[in-house]
Amino acid sequence: MGFHKRFITREIIESTDNEQIGTLFTSDALIFSDDWSYNFYELFLDGVEINKIKEKLTNYENNKKES
Secondary structure, three states, rough: OOOOOEEEEEHHHHHHHHHHHHHHHHOEEEEEOOHHHHHHHHHHHHOOHHHHHHHHHHHHHHHHOOO
């Protein structure tokens, strides 16, 4: 029996079709390489629509840069 881990980054999430996003998170262990991807995962678990998550995180990131 094996132990499967998956590294999750923003680039991986953005390059994955929306219909396949859920399969990214079907592993024994998830290793998040950045805050963006972890925040995406948290919102995804809360049932927020994928396009809304991406928009929300992009807006947050843009506001953070302006401050």
